[in-house]
Amino acid sequence: MSGIVDQRPQRARGDKRAGKTPASALFWRLFLLNALVFVAGAVVLMFSPATVSTPVAAAEVTVLTLGLALMLAVNAVLLRTSLRPLDGLTALMERVDLLRPGERLAVRGNGDVTHLVRTFNDMLDRLETERGASSAQALAAQEGERQRIAQELHDEIGQSLTAVLLGLKRTVDRAPDDLRAELRTVQELIRASLDEVRQVARRLRPGVLEDLGLLSAMNALATDFSQASEVPITRRLDQRLPALGRDAELVLYRIAQESLTNIARHACASRAELALTRERDGVVMRITDDGRGLNGSAEGAGIRGMRERAILIGAHLTLGPTSAGGTEVRLVVPVEAERG
Structure with a gap:
């Protein structure tokens, strides 16, 4: 675990030295995509025979509308392509369960969103490792406690009930006939309780x-x-x-x-x-x-x-x-x- 902890600050320092964090990188990527679309539209208008008069003619409005629609469509396609991995990432965030480990999102390309997906997968690796380690400690403590309780049931309660049975047997042998049947019923109840204690101990500690x-x-x-x-x-x-x-x-x-x-x-x-x-x-x-x-x-x-x-x-x-x-x-x- 210490190796993982040491690597994370190093990556963060590397991003700061480069002057670019994942959030700012995504911002500049989207900004450049939009700028590219508008520059391309401006170049097309400059070298096209289309003109705008005053007042604006109906044909010119149609040309401008079609040009704007084309620019928006191209911009939407570029943004949708860049942000598509976020849909899969969101779906994985909603269904992830550390008790069902191993589910990851495929990493494709080297873009900024891809870096976000890769970072999320790394985070799941760390969480599953930490969850496994903590679960192992908790279950080991649970097994130890079960063994301790089973030992106490066997050594203390079991032996006490056995001593009661032996003492009750001597009492039954000396008891008058009218009490002997009732004492034997009590004797059977104690014997059944002793069997139940032994079964509980056996379930707690599978010897x-x-x-x-x-x-x-x-x-x-x-x-x-x-x-x-x-x-x-x-x-x-x-x-x-x-x-x-x-x-x-x-x-x-x-x-x-x-x-x-x-x-x-x-x-x-x-x-x-x-x-x-x-x-x-x-x-x-x-x-x-x-x-x-x-x-x-x-x-x-x-x-x-x-x-x-x-x-x-x-x-x-x-x-x-x-x-x-x-x-x-x-x-x-x-x-x-x-x-x-």
Whole structure:
């Protein structure tokens, strides 16, 4: 980042030494175009047989009107040609989104407007780089906080509930018959709460991903999704996937986790599919459902978080409808990102 910061003042000083900024250069360009048109018109009038009498004759008015119209038309064509790139630049400014990086305006020629387009493209490069760096720091802090909370849930709350269960078991063994049934009901409630705490800790910190690898983590994630949502899920997991970097595996897991969570909460689906395959473009993950789809709804924090994670490893994320009317989440991890 420091190299970029140092270069910008140098370019600015170079423009000042030349006595011309982009704004003044565009002004003089337009001024010279207009001057060229009027000079050409004056030369034509000087060497043409046309004259202007007093009072002005109708034929002379027609000639002057046609000449003025011709000069305005030529001036409009020249200005339109010079300023046409600004239309594309304006459209790009309106639709640019740092979560969908890579969109740029083609640079043609060496004019002043072309310099403006090139400067805007450079600015987008810097913004996307800075956004990626800040997102990486934020997501790294988020993962660290998730691990800390998962560890506290496991070590403190989990162990406390386990101690309560052991103490309650001894109480049940010594309790009279009329209280034993109620105490066992409480015992089952505490045991269910302990299972929920362990599931939350497992979602916060995917230990199976670190211990057994990506495929085992995806299988466990699909199993938990089916048990929690009662939506059957079809799995197509390629056993011959190339070795992925730790960051790429974590991004794949988190995006799959968020996608399945959205299906369980919002899709009202009757079935889902999780596919992880190796294709020519790289490793491709598809998560589809037959639910009600996006229906033009705005992207929430979950989807924007998925896009930020994809940017971190240079992956391409798309969301769209399926032929069955549901939603497809498609993530393509390029070959470069596979090596971490």
